Amino acid sequence: MDIAALIAWVVTALGGFLMLGTWIRRGGIHRRGTGATRLPAPVVFGHFALAALGLVVWIVYVVADESALAWTAFGLLLPVALLGFVMLARWIPVRRAHPAVSAAPAESGTVPAERHFPLPVVIAHGLFAVVTLVLVLLTALGIGGS
Template identity: 80%
Template sequence: MDIAALITWVVTALGGFYMLGMWIQRGGIRQQRTGASRLPAPVVFGHFALAAVGLVVWIIYVVADMAALAWTAFGLLLPVALLGFVMLARWVPVYRDRAASAATAQGPESTVPAERHFPVVVVLAHGLLAVVTLVLVLLTALGIGGS
Protein backbone atom coordinates (compact mmCIF):
# COMPACT_ATOMS: atom_id res chain seq x y z
CA MET A 1 0.00 0.00 0.00
CA ASP A 2 2.95 2.32 0.58
CA ILE A 3 3.93 2.04 -3.09
CA ALA A 4 0.35 2.73 -4.18
CA ALA A 5 0.37 5.85 -1.99
CA LEU A 6 3.69 6.88 -3.52
CA ILE A 7 2.32 6.49 -7.04
CA THR A 8 -0.86 8.45 -6.33
CA TRP A 9 1.17 11.12 -4.53
CA VAL A 10 3.55 11.54 -7.47
CA VAL A 11 0.71 11.71 -10.02
CA THR A 12 -1.12 14.20 -7.79
CA ALA A 13 2.06 16.26 -7.51
CA LEU A 14 2.46 16.31 -11.29
CA GLY A 15 -1.04 17.74 -11.68
CA GLY A 16 -0.39 20.27 -8.95
CA PHE A 17 2.91 21.27 -10.47
CA TYR A 18 1.20 21.74 -13.83
CA MET A 19 -1.40 24.05 -12.27
CA LEU A 20 1.26 25.96 -10.32
CA GLY A 21 3.24 26.51 -13.51
CA MET A 22 0.14 27.65 -15.37
CA TRP A 23 -0.82 30.01 -12.52
CA ILE A 24 2.65 31.58 -12.51
CA GLN A 25 2.81 31.76 -16.31
CA ARG A 26 -0.61 33.43 -16.53
CA GLY A 27 0.43 36.11 -14.04
CA GLY A 28 -0.95 34.78 -10.77
CA ILE A 29 1.87 36.33 -8.75
CA ARG A 30 1.53 39.73 -10.46
CA GLN A 31 -2.23 39.59 -9.97
CA GLN A 32 -1.75 39.53 -6.20
CA ARG A 33 -1.21 43.31 -6.29
CA THR A 34 -4.38 44.01 -8.27
CA GLY A 35 -6.55 41.40 -6.58
CA ALA A 36 -7.44 39.76 -9.91
CA SER A 37 -6.30 36.33 -8.69
CA ARG A 38 -8.45 34.80 -5.99
CA LEU A 39 -5.66 32.44 -4.91
CA PRO A 40 -3.36 34.06 -2.34
CA ALA A 41 0.30 33.37 -3.10
CA PRO A 42 1.08 32.24 0.50
CA VAL A 43 -1.67 29.63 0.25
CA VAL A 44 -0.52 28.44 -3.18
CA PHE A 45 3.14 28.19 -2.22
CA GLY A 46 2.38 26.84 1.26
CA HIS A 47 0.30 24.05 -0.27
CA PHE A 48 3.08 23.28 -2.74
CA ALA A 49 5.89 23.38 -0.16
CA LEU A 50 4.14 21.21 2.44
CA ALA A 51 3.12 18.69 -0.21
CA ALA A 52 6.68 18.52 -1.56
CA VAL A 53 8.18 18.07 1.92
CA GLY A 54 5.58 15.41 2.69
CA LEU A 55 6.42 13.57 -0.51
CA VAL A 56 10.12 13.56 0.38
CA VAL A 57 9.26 12.23 3.86
CA TRP A 58 7.07 9.55 2.26
CA ILE A 59 9.87 8.47 -0.10
CA ILE A 60 12.19 8.16 2.90
CA TYR A 61 9.49 6.16 4.69
CA VAL A 62 9.16 3.76 1.75
CA VAL A 63 12.92 3.18 1.84
CA ALA A 64 13.40 3.09 5.63
CA ASP A 65 10.01 1.65 6.73
CA MET A 66 9.89 3.70 9.95
CA ALA A 67 6.37 4.20 11.31
CA ALA A 68 7.20 7.68 12.63
CA LEU A 69 7.91 8.82 9.09
CA ALA A 70 4.54 7.53 7.87
CA TRP A 71 2.79 9.51 10.61
CA THR A 72 4.91 12.56 9.84
CA ALA A 73 3.91 12.39 6.18
CA PHE A 74 0.26 12.02 7.18
CA GLY A 75 0.58 14.99 9.53
CA LEU A 76 2.01 17.06 6.69
CA LEU A 77 -0.83 16.02 4.40
CA LEU A 78 -3.50 17.41 6.73
CA PRO A 79 -2.60 21.10 6.25
CA VAL A 80 -1.93 20.37 2.57
CA ALA A 81 -5.51 19.11 2.27
CA LEU A 82 -6.86 22.09 4.20
CA LEU A 83 -5.02 24.55 1.94
CA GLY A 84 -6.22 22.59 -1.08
CA PHE A 85 -9.83 22.92 0.03
CA VAL A 86 -9.32 26.66 0.58
CA MET A 87 -7.99 27.02 -2.96
CA LEU A 88 -10.81 24.89 -4.39
CA ALA A 89 -13.40 27.03 -2.61
CA ARG A 90 -11.80 30.17 -4.04
CA TRP A 91 -11.42 28.64 -7.52
CA VAL A 92 -15.04 27.49 -7.97
CA PRO A 93 -16.51 31.04 -8.31
CA VAL A 94 -13.74 31.92 -10.79
CA TYR A 95 -14.63 28.84 -12.82
CA ARG A 96 -18.34 29.70 -12.70
CA ASP A 97 -17.57 33.23 -13.89
CA ARG A 98 -15.86 31.72 -16.94
CA ALA A 99 -19.20 30.90 -18.57
CA ALA A 100 -20.72 34.26 -17.67
CA SER A 101 -17.75 36.24 -18.96
CA ALA A 102 -17.69 34.23 -22.19
CA ALA A 103 -21.17 35.52 -22.96
CA THR A 104 -20.14 39.14 -22.40
CA ALA A 105 -17.08 40.90 -23.71
CA GLN A 106 -14.30 40.65 -21.15
CA GLY A 107 -11.74 43.41 -20.62
CA PRO A 108 -8.03 42.93 -21.18
CA GLU A 109 -6.59 39.47 -20.58
CA SER A 110 -4.62 40.78 -17.58
CA THR A 111 -7.89 41.16 -15.62
CA VAL A 112 -8.73 37.48 -16.07
CA PRO A 113 -7.66 35.53 -12.98
CA ALA A 114 -4.75 33.23 -13.76
CA GLU A 115 -6.55 30.28 -12.18
CA ARG A 116 -9.41 30.59 -14.67
CA HIS A 117 -7.16 28.78 -17.15
CA PHE A 118 -6.92 25.60 -15.05
CA PRO A 119 -8.43 22.66 -16.96
CA VAL A 120 -11.36 21.28 -14.98
CA VAL A 121 -10.21 17.70 -15.54
CA VAL A 122 -6.82 18.51 -13.98
CA VAL A 123 -8.43 20.19 -10.96
CA LEU A 124 -10.80 17.25 -10.42
CA ALA A 125 -8.13 14.59 -10.94
CA HIS A 126 -5.74 16.44 -8.60
CA GLY A 127 -8.37 16.61 -5.87
CA LEU A 128 -9.54 13.03 -6.28
CA LEU A 129 -6.00 11.65 -6.28
CA ALA A 130 -5.16 13.81 -3.27
CA VAL A 131 -8.01 12.24 -1.29
CA VAL A 132 -6.91 8.76 -2.38
CA THR A 133 -3.33 9.57 -1.35
CA LEU A 134 -4.43 10.84 2.06
CA VAL A 135 -6.46 7.68 2.69
CA LEU A 136 -3.65 5.37 1.52
CA VAL A 137 -1.09 7.15 3.69
CA LEU A 138 -3.39 6.93 6.72
CA LEU A 139 -4.08 3.23 6.14
CA THR A 140 -0.36 2.57 5.76
CA ALA A 141 0.46 4.52 8.93
CA LEU A 142 -2.19 2.48 10.76
CA GLY A 143 -0.52 -0.70 9.51
CA ILE A 144 -3.50 -1.77 7.42
CA GLY A 145 -2.61 -3.55 4.20
CA GLY A 146 1.04 -4.09 4.99
CA SER A 147 3.96 -1.85 4.07
Protein backbone atom coordinates in the same frame (compact mmCIF):
# COMPACT_ATOMS: atom_id res chain seq x y z
CA MET B 1 0.11 -0.03 0.08
CA ASP B 2 3.04 2.33 0.60
CA ILE B 3 3.98 2.07 -3.09
CA ALA B 4 0.36 2.71 -4.12
CA ALA B 5 0.37 5.82 -1.92
CA LEU B 6 3.66 6.91 -3.50
CA ILE B 7 2.25 6.51 -7.01
CA ALA B 8 -0.93 8.39 -6.08
CA TRP B 9 1.14 11.15 -4.47
CA VAL B 10 3.35 11.51 -7.57
CA VAL B 11 0.31 11.66 -9.89
CA THR B 12 -1.23 14.28 -7.60
CA ALA B 13 2.00 16.26 -7.66
CA LEU B 14 2.11 16.19 -11.46
CA GLY B 15 -1.34 17.76 -11.63
CA GLY B 16 -0.32 20.28 -9.01
CA PHE B 17 2.82 21.20 -10.96
CA LEU B 18 0.72 21.74 -14.07
CA MET B 19 -1.66 24.06 -12.21
CA LEU B 20 1.16 25.91 -10.45
CA GLY B 21 2.93 26.44 -13.76
CA THR B 22 -0.28 27.69 -15.36
CA TRP B 23 -0.95 30.05 -12.46
CA ILE B 24 2.58 31.50 -12.58
CA ARG B 25 2.65 31.68 -16.39
CA ARG B 26 -0.72 33.47 -16.45
CA GLY B 27 0.52 36.06 -14.00
CA GLY B 28 -1.05 34.84 -10.76
CA ILE B 29 1.97 35.77 -8.71
CA HIS B 30 2.03 39.31 -10.11
CA ARG B 31 -1.70 39.98 -10.15
CA ARG B 32 -2.42 39.74 -6.45
CA GLY B 33 -2.54 43.50 -5.98
CA THR B 34 -4.91 43.98 -8.92
CA GLY B 35 -7.50 41.56 -7.64
CA ALA B 36 -7.18 39.45 -10.78
CA THR B 37 -6.35 36.34 -8.77
CA ARG B 38 -8.28 34.87 -5.89
CA LEU B 39 -5.42 32.61 -4.77
CA PRO B 40 -3.00 34.26 -2.34
CA ALA B 41 0.62 33.40 -3.14
CA PRO B 42 1.37 32.27 0.46
CA VAL B 43 -1.49 29.75 0.26
CA VAL B 44 -0.39 28.48 -3.17
CA PHE B 45 3.27 28.16 -2.25
CA GLY B 46 2.50 26.86 1.26
CA HIS B 47 0.38 24.10 -0.28
CA PHE B 48 3.16 23.28 -2.72
CA ALA B 49 5.98 23.37 -0.15
CA LEU B 50 4.20 21.21 2.44
CA ALA B 51 3.12 18.70 -0.21
CA ALA B 52 6.66 18.48 -1.60
CA LEU B 53 8.13 18.08 1.90
CA GLY B 54 5.56 15.40 2.69
CA LEU B 55 6.42 13.55 -0.51
CA VAL B 56 10.10 13.56 0.42
CA VAL B 57 9.26 12.24 3.89
CA TRP B 58 7.08 9.56 2.30
CA ILE B 59 9.89 8.48 -0.04
CA VAL B 60 12.20 8.19 2.97
CA TYR B 61 9.49 6.18 4.75
CA VAL B 62 9.18 3.78 1.79
CA VAL B 63 12.95 3.20 1.94
CA ALA B 64 13.37 3.09 5.74
CA ASP B 65 9.96 1.65 6.80
CA GLU B 66 9.88 3.68 10.04
CA SER B 67 6.33 4.24 11.25
CA ALA B 68 7.17 7.68 12.66
CA LEU B 69 7.93 8.82 9.12
CA ALA B 70 4.55 7.58 7.89
CA TRP B 71 2.81 9.55 10.62
CA THR B 72 4.94 12.61 9.85
CA ALA B 73 3.97 12.42 6.19
CA PHE B 74 0.32 12.08 7.18
CA GLY B 75 0.64 15.05 9.54
CA LEU B 76 2.07 17.12 6.69
CA LEU B 77 -0.81 16.08 4.42
CA LEU B 78 -3.44 17.51 6.76
CA PRO B 79 -2.51 21.19 6.27
CA VAL B 80 -1.87 20.44 2.58
CA ALA B 81 -5.47 19.23 2.31
CA LEU B 82 -6.76 22.23 4.24
CA LEU B 83 -4.92 24.66 1.98
CA GLY B 84 -6.16 22.71 -1.04
CA PHE B 85 -9.76 23.08 0.12
CA VAL B 86 -9.22 26.80 0.68
CA MET B 87 -7.93 27.17 -2.88
CA LEU B 88 -10.77 25.05 -4.27
CA ALA B 89 -13.35 27.19 -2.45
CA ARG B 90 -11.78 30.33 -3.91
CA TRP B 91 -11.42 28.80 -7.39
CA ILE B 92 -15.03 27.63 -7.84
CA PRO B 93 -16.54 31.16 -8.01
CA VAL B 94 -13.80 32.18 -10.47
CA ARG B 95 -14.62 29.20 -12.65
CA ARG B 96 -18.32 30.08 -12.60
CA ALA B 97 -17.94 33.85 -13.01
CA HIS B 98 -15.69 33.86 -16.06
CA PRO B 99 -16.73 32.23 -19.33
CA ALA B 100 -14.34 29.83 -21.02
CA VAL B 101 -11.03 31.48 -21.77
CA SER B 102 -9.00 31.25 -24.93
CA ALA B 103 -5.35 30.28 -25.14
CA ALA B 104 -4.47 33.92 -25.84
CA PRO B 105 -3.43 36.12 -22.91
CA ALA B 106 -6.30 37.92 -21.22
CA GLU B 107 -6.81 41.56 -22.11
CA SER B 108 -5.82 43.97 -19.35
CA GLY B 109 -5.43 41.09 -16.87
CA THR B 110 -9.13 40.87 -16.03
CA VAL B 111 -9.31 37.08 -16.16
CA PRO B 112 -7.83 35.51 -13.03
CA ALA B 113 -4.83 33.30 -13.65
CA GLU B 114 -6.50 30.31 -12.02
CA ARG B 115 -9.36 30.46 -14.53
CA HIS B 116 -6.95 28.84 -16.98
CA PHE B 117 -6.72 25.63 -14.91
CA PRO B 118 -8.04 22.71 -16.99
CA LEU B 119 -11.12 21.32 -15.23
CA PRO B 120 -10.08 17.65 -15.70
CA VAL B 121 -6.72 18.41 -14.04
CA VAL B 122 -8.42 20.11 -11.07
CA ILE B 123 -10.77 17.15 -10.62
CA ALA B 124 -8.03 14.53 -11.02
CA HIS B 125 -5.73 16.44 -8.64
CA GLY B 126 -8.44 16.49 -5.98
CA LEU B 127 -9.39 12.83 -6.41
CA PHE B 128 -5.80 11.62 -6.34
CA ALA B 129 -5.15 13.82 -3.30
CA VAL B 130 -8.00 12.14 -1.41
CA VAL B 131 -6.73 8.70 -2.45
CA THR B 132 -3.22 9.66 -1.32
CA LEU B 133 -4.44 10.88 2.06
CA VAL B 134 -6.44 7.70 2.66
CA LEU B 135 -3.61 5.38 1.55
CA VAL B 136 -1.06 7.21 3.71
CA LEU B 137 -3.38 7.02 6.72
CA LEU B 138 -4.06 3.30 6.18
CA THR B 139 -0.35 2.63 5.81
CA ALA B 140 0.47 4.62 8.96
CA LEU B 141 -2.17 2.60 10.82
CA GLY B 142 -0.54 -0.61 9.58
CA ILE B 143 -3.58 -1.67 7.55
CA GLY B 144 -2.81 -3.48 4.32
CA GLY B 145 0.87 -4.02 5.00
CA SER B 146 3.76 -1.81 3.93
